[in-house]
Amino acid sequence: MEQIQNIYKVVSNEKLCPQFWRLCFDAPDLVKEVQPGQFVHIRTSKTLEPFFRRPFSVYRAHRYVEIFYEPVGPGTHLLANKQKGDTLDVLGPLGTPFIMPPDGTKQVVMIAGGIGIAPMLILSDILKKKKLELTLLYGGRTRGHVYPMKEFKDSGVKVHIATDDGSVGIKGRVSGLFDKVKFNATDTFIYTCGPNPMMKAVQDFAIKNRIKGQAASEEIMACGLGACLGCSIETKQGYKTVCHDGPAFNIEDIIFH
Numbered sequence: 001m002e003q004i005q006n007i008y009k010v011v012s013n014e015k016l017c018p019q020f021w022r023l024c025f026d027a028p029d030l031v032k033e034v035q036p037g038q039f040v041h042i043r044t045s046k047t048l049e050p051f052f053r054r055p056f057s058v059y060r061a062h063r064y065v066e067i068f069y070e071p072v073g074p075g076t077h078l079l080a081n082k083q084k085g086d087t088l089d090v091l092g093p094l095g096t097p098f099i100m101p102p103d104g105t106k107q108v109v110m111i112a113g114g115i116g117i118a119p120m121l122i123l124s125d126i127l128k129k130k131k132l133e134l135t136l137l138y139g140g141r142t143r144g145h146v147y148p149m150k151e152f153k154d155s156g157v158k159v160h161i162a163t164d165d166g167s168v169g170i171k172g173r174v175s176g177l178f179d180k181v182k183f184n185a186t187d188t189f190i191y192t193c194g195p196n197p198m199m200k201a202v203q204d205f206a207i208k209n210r211i212k213g214q215a216a217s218e219e220i221m222a223c224g225l226g227a228c229l230g231c232s233i234e235t236k237q238g239y240k241t242v243c244h245d246g247p248a249f250n251i252e253d254i255i256f257h
Contacts, residue, residue, distance in 0.1 A: 004029050005091045011064050013082050018144035020115070021071065021080055024064040025088055031061045033093050036123035037216055037248040040067065040092030041224040044075040053091065054079070055221045055243070057118035057193075060125065060151070065090075068118040094224050098123060098214050098248045101132065101189040108132050109181055110157075111202050113139040113174055113194025119216055119247075121151055123191060128155045135181055136160070139174030139198065143167035175201045185210040190251060193218065200256040213251040217242045 004027075011024040030040070041053040054075040059068040071080040082088070098119070101108055108127055110120045117138060124134055134157040140146045146168045149159050160180045161169030170176055174194075181188075190213030192202045199215050206213055219231040219242040226244025233242055234255040240246065 002033055003091065003094065004033065005089070006030075007087050008065075008090055010082050010084055010086045010088060012084060013080070016068075017147035019070050020068060020145070020147060022059065022066055022068050023079065023082065024066045025090070027065045027090065030065050030090070030092055031063070034058050034061045034065065034122075035093065035097035036126055037098035037119050037214075038093040038095045039224075039243075039247065040065065040090050041094055041221075042067075042079070042091075043089040044078040046089075050075045050078075052222050053224060055094070055224055057216070057247070058093065058122055059118050060122050062125070068115070068121075070115050091224065095243055095247050096245060098191060098216070101127070101130075102212070104187055105189045106133060106187040107135070107181075107184070107189070109135045109137065109183070109188060109190050111137045111174060111190060111192040111194075111198075113198040114141070114145060116192075116194030116198075116216070116218065119193055120191070124152060124155050124157050128157075134158065137162075137174050137177040137180065139163070139177075139194070140168070141165070173201070174198055175205070178205060183209055183211055189213055192216070192251065193247075196256050199251075199254070203251050203254065203256065206251050214248050215251045215254055216247040217249060217254060218247070219243075 008025040008027045013023045056067040060066040071077045139162045193216035222230045226241045231242040232239045235253045
């Protein structure tokens with residue numbers, strides 16, 4: 001798969017809810033290449049501070065490339081200041097994408113926590129063409145971490161929400177939503193992304209119920225190309241880099257600590 005580094009213009013940069021933003025940039029060459037689960041590496045400043053690029057899962061790739069992010073550090077706060085017409089130095093698409101559900105799959109359940117929802121919309125855009133039953137189980141800390149999710153609903157995705165404080169949906173962790181779905185080992189496939197404790201709970205549930213799936217791991221990255229080994233995680237096959245071997249791994253392979 002071709003990797004592209006180019007300068008692209010920002011089309012829009014909007015706050016979707018108190019915590020999360022969506023930025024769109026005009027990158028027709030990237031739109032043709034990117035697959036669900038992959039990410040782009042963005043230089044957020046034209047100076048050397050911050051020095052490293054920042055990785056962002058691709059949220060959607062229709063006319064424009066869209067990323068979904070939370071301003072929490074210097075790099076993402078700089079990104080939140082970008083306006084229409086500003087330029088971004090972008091490298092991508094990077095990483096190993098999600099595999100598609102195996103033949104015989106009838107139901108796909110996407111399970112996300114917080115910013116882990118980022119790769120799920122582009123995934124649902126692909127899966128809806130396969131006429132599968134799609135469900136999203138989403139967990140956030142508070143109402144400020146939950147946005148309307150209109151795009152998911154417009155794609156026919158059934159959305160269930162849990163928040164730690166009960167301000168939206170049920171009160172508790174996303175695992176409290178498992179009973180909203182009739183999981184079946186023969187025709188259900190899971191995709192998950194979010195904090196490691198959440199994904200560990202999903203992994204335990206999937207293994208117990210013999211359900212196959214994939215997990216997109218989140219780690220701090222430097223090079224984004226698999227060279228520095230800074231984003232290595234432990235798997236049943238040994239240590240793997242999230243930026244190159246992942247972000248998408250078979251759900252049973254990751255060893256969560």
